[in-house]
Amino acid sequence: MIEQHPLASSLTDSDRVFLQHLAETYHPTYQQMRILIEQSIDLTLWRQSPIEELWDEKAGGQLTGKAKFKAMMKDVMDKITTLRRMPTEYDNFFDKPKLNAKPSHVEELTETRLLGRCPCPVSGEKTRCCNLLTLDVVQQCAFACSYCSIQSFYHKDEIIFTANLPQRLDNLELPSDAWHIGTGQSSDSLLWGDDHGILTALADFSKNNPKVVVELKTKSSRTDWISQVDFPPNMIATWSLNAPTIIGKEEHKSASLENRLKAARKAADAGILVGFHLHPMVYFSGWEEEYRFVVNAITERFSIEEVVMVSMGTLTFTKEVLRQLRQSQQPSRILQMELTESAGKYSYPTEVKQQMFTHAYKCFPADWKTENGPFFYLCMELPQLWEPVFGRSYPDNEAFELDMKNHYWRKIRKG
Incomplete structure (x- = not known):
């Protein structure tokens, strides 16, 4: 049986x-x-x-x-x-997963579709969605975050680069409503630097599409690309940040919090607009103090003029990803949480999310929450969370997207 x-x-x-x-x-x-x-x-x-x-x-x-x-x-x-x-306890958790050697780098001519959309629910407005488009210019990641499904989606131990990326991007037909494109959905955006000319091709694409914001999202500390690539103003670099405990216990092979912030500081010093994703926030023993530490580290090192956005989100799993994590047999406490169905996926109960997001937002100084500060938003979260967390909400996704778009462009033009 x-x-x-x-x-x-x-x-x-x-x-x-x-x-x-x-x-x-x-x-x-x-x-x-x-x-x-x-x-x-x-x-x-x-x-x-x-x-x-x-x-x-x-x-x-x-x-x-x-x-x-x-x-x-x-x-x-x-x-x-x-x-x-209960908040997950990590003080007595020391097991490390058995990780494969660094994946081999494979450059491959591919006709795989480059353009996609963010994984918010595709029908209705179950979550507030910003209509982000995604560019999958690299497939697979060399990091091994325990909650991430990328490793299960692509080629196991191979990193696939789009070999003819400049030509593919030149021929790319964008939807008429395109304004915000992210490259961190199928791999880490900056881990590879300008290997295979990735960032040079994306910078040229950004220059050729000045009405589109191209966002690079990373957990790496690599910075050599800063002196190698001429970033146009509509190209921004963002870092996913987490509590030190979660980075150490669950975000395997990724850069430390300190090194991520140092890399972001170098980018800001070079005149590149930066942003931060507190994502995925995890409900663990000591979470309040550690996420306050993360927020303080951001606000002490960056001015409101340098930061275009701050997003917050938490663990969200589909049934397929839950199955993959259980099949992996890799030690992790990331699923030691109350799995509650939300918008067709599984996440923390709404009360826990509201507690975490509200706490993190309150940790930011008052001047960060003004019109001149970064744009704060919840990523793939329920609409009813916005008002108790931020004191503002949107009647629909269109209103959210328009506010986000206007804020981003004000920041870019000022820069």
């Missing part, structure tokens, strides 16, 4: 034996066994007590058969839910 489930191969031997015993003794439904398999895998990845140690036959009381099994299953799920609802 166990082997019928897609994730069964990711179970430890001891979990498989125990769950097989439960299956033969109580004959659970397919759905009950699916849940137990998923929870067993999660506990293993978190390096928490195995499900056998949490299972309590006494929880069934005097019940028998399916009623007894249902009571015992509720008891073990209550224990796991309690663990999920």
Whole structure:
């Protein structure tokens, strides 16, 4: 019965034996066994007590058969839910994933479609979406963040560069409403510097499309590109930042917070507009102090004139990504969270998100929240979060996009 489930191969031997015993003794439904398999895998990845140690036959009381099994299953799920609802503890988590060697660099002529859209829900306005377009000029990333799905999407250990990128970009037909294009969806935008002429091609594209903002998004500390490439004003560089604990425990191979900020400082010193993404914010023990530290580090090193935007967002998973993370068998506590369905995906409960975002926003000084400061926004989050976090909201995505667009261009023109 166990082997019928897609994730069964990711179970430890001891979990498989125990769950097989439960299956033969109580004959659970397919759905009950699916849940137990998923929870067993999660506990293993978190390096928490195995499900056998949490299972309590006494929880069934005097019940028998399916009623007894249902009571015992509720008891073990209550224990796991309690663990999920607590801020994740990292002080006793030291396991590192078994990472592959640095992926091989492969340059390949490809006809793969370059232009896409951000992964917000495609129908309706379940989340506030800025209508970001994406340019997938590189596929695959050399970083190994535990929550990221890129590694599962592209070519495993190969980095694929678009070999004829200048020509492809010259022939690219942009939608009439295009104004904001990001390059960090399928790989890190600045990890590769100007290798294979990537940034030179993007800079030329930006010069040829002066009404479009091209955003480079990174977790790297590489800065040699600053002296190698002539950035036009409509080309901005942004850094994804996180709490030091999360960088150390979950954002494997990426640059430290300090080195990311140093790289951003060099870009700003060169006259390039910069931005910061507090994304994904994680609900862990000590999160308040560490995210306050991140905000203070930003505001102490950069002026409001240098920063075009600050976004906030948190962990969001599709069912497919959850399955991939569980299949990976890589130790991580990133899924030790209360997975609540939100806009067709799984994330923290709304109350937890509001608490984290509000705290981070309050940490910014008052002058950062004026018209001259950066544009603050929530990335792929529910519309009802905006008012309690920022004290402002938008009636629809169009209004949000227009405000964002106007703010970006005011910053670019001033620069």
